[in-house]
Amino acid sequence: MIVLNYSHPITPAQQEQIVALVGQAIEQVIDIPSQIDQQQPLAPQIVAMADAAGLSAQQWQSEAILINLPALNFSAAALLAELHGRMGYFPPVLRIRPVAGFMPPRYEVAEILNLQVLRDEARTRRSQ
Incomplete structure (x- = not known):
């Protein structure tokens, strides 16, 4: 599996959690900067992030790809649209959460x- 990381570095412990949840080895983690220039149009910047x-x-x-989305909400939304276009489906994404009681903060893969x-599943609720 390829992990595209558009957020904070994924630690070795988090990689172990990912493997345990997915049941598949991580072949590669690709760290991709997700900073954007707020004064410029977003779409070309998102295309560049995907290209990166x-x-x-x-x-x-065809590859098994897992995404760690950028934290900025509109960047994440636009990136999902771009990736859906390239992949033909919505990719699976990581949900990372803080571990309670740790100082400094520590994070784990929640799901x-x-x-x-x-x-x-949402499509089944269209006619409700």
């Missing part, structure tokens, strides 16, 4: 959100 992964069209559509399953 260095994946081919075939890889986007893997399968966005495609969430989307597919």
